[in-house]
Amino acid sequence: MQAESASRNQTTFILFLGVALSVTAFPVLARILAELKLINTELGRLAMSSALINDICAWVFVAVAIAL
Structure with missing residues (x-):
């Protein structure tokens, strides 16, 4: 039991x-x-969008990890 824990x-x-x-x-x-x-360029918008999606998913996973 302890090994499983x-x-x-x-x-x-x-x-x-x-x-x-x-x-x-x-930020x-x-x-x-x-x-x-570069923030108003296509590359800047892509980088910001990717970072935003990554952060949202990461915070959800952090919440799940803490709940475990």
Whole structure:
């Protein structure tokens, strides 16, 4: 029983760590793109959209990892 609990705790930790490391610094990306005057370009919009979707998914996964 204890080995199963330790295995589950390790799996939860790995899930939490992976999600936490995959979260982008959305405001930092926005500032970098703004300073480089790329925020209104197609590439800038694509980067911001991708970062937004990544952050939303990552925060949902963080909530699931904490719930476990």
